[in-house]
Amino acid sequence: MTVVRINKFLADSGISSRRKSEEYISQGRVAVNDKIVTEFSHKVDIEKDIVTLDGEKIKPKKHIYILLNKPKGYITTVSDDRNRRTVMDLVKSKERIYPVGRLDYDTTGLLFLTNDGELSQLLTHPGNKVPREYEVKIDKPLDEDDRQKLLQGISLEGKRGKFLKITFPFHNDKKIASIVCEEGRNRFVKRMFRKLDYTVLELNRFSFAGIMLDVPPGKSRNLTYNEIQELKQKYTD
Ligand code: URA
Numbered sequence: 641m642t643v644v645r646i647n648k649f650l651a652d653s654g655i656s657s658r659r660k661s662e663e664y665i666s667q668g669r670v671a672v673n674d675k676i677v678t679e680f681s682h683k684v685d686i687e688k689d690i691v692t693l694d695g696e697k698i699k700p701k702k703h704i705y706i707l708l709n710k711p712k713g714y715i716t717t718v719s720d721d722r723n724r725r726t727v728m729d730l731v732k733s734k735e736r737i738y739p740v741g742r743l744d745y746d747t748t749g750l751l752f753l754t755n756d757g758e759l760s761q762l763l764t765h766p767g768n769k770v771p772r773e774y775e776v777k778i779d780k781p782l783d784e785d786d787r788q789k790l791l792q793g794i795s796l797e798g799k800r801g802k803f804l805k806i807t808f809p810f811h812n813d814k815k816i817a818s819i820v821c822e823e824g825r826n827r828f829v830k831r832m833f834r835k836l837d838y839t840v841l842e843l844n845r846f847s848f849a850g851i852m853l854d855v856p857p858g859k860s861r862n863l864t865y866n867e868i869q870e871l872k873q874k875y876t877d
Contacts, residue, residue, distance in 0.1 A: 641688075650664065703759075705754045741764045749844040762871075763849055773818065774829055775817070776829060778838045779838060791806060
């Protein structure tokens with residue numbers, strides 16, 4: 641059972657904006673199972689209830705949530721004017737979906753795609769501090785002083801940026817680090833290292849919003865019902 645408020649149901653269905661939908665409800669033009677509904681908070685079961693506007697049935701929009709393991713050599717947009725391969729070439733969906741945030745052309749790893757604008761916004765909103773975990777390979781061993789600087793925070797184009805955690809998964813190899821950050825600014829990880837004179841050679845995102853990458857490169861899967869509910873709960877106050 642998936643239950644949502646009638647104003648959200650109408651807005652999600654794509655027939656109109658949330659504001660316009662609320663106008664229709666106030667005007668008594670919306671019915672649920674043949675009964676006029678005038679409360680915006682009226683709950684609708686997407687799978688069972690029949691919702692009509694002026695007597696016309698409104699089809700609920702099916703939300704799609706995909707987890708993709710992006711390989712190198714794909715750009716994170718829906719289309720590209722230079723005809724490069726995009727992440728959309730890797731997923732098949734009848735619905736129009738789009739990436740949540742972005743990964744660089746040469747970055748690999750976990751990328752969500754969805755048509756749920758609300759969840760997409762929650763996951764990319766800086767205030768929500770959504771954790772991202774990356775494995776990064778740099779051109780020389782990371783010095784302990786620099787590791788501390790990255791953890792304490794450095795100025796990046798006038799705004800402070802920091803990593804929350806930096807560990808070395810292969811203890812003797814300080815050129816490979818596992819990092820946690822809560823930032824989605826463009827090229828954030830690469831720019832943080834660049835600022836301290838390191839070059840990122842490889843970057844792989846293995847976790848986003850607490851969900852681990854668990855499919856091989858180029859493959860995708862649907863998020864489970866529980867994963868979707870958990871994400872929504874975590875980032876909605
Ligand atoms: N930070 C980067 O520098 N690049 C990415 O693709 C993601 C995070």
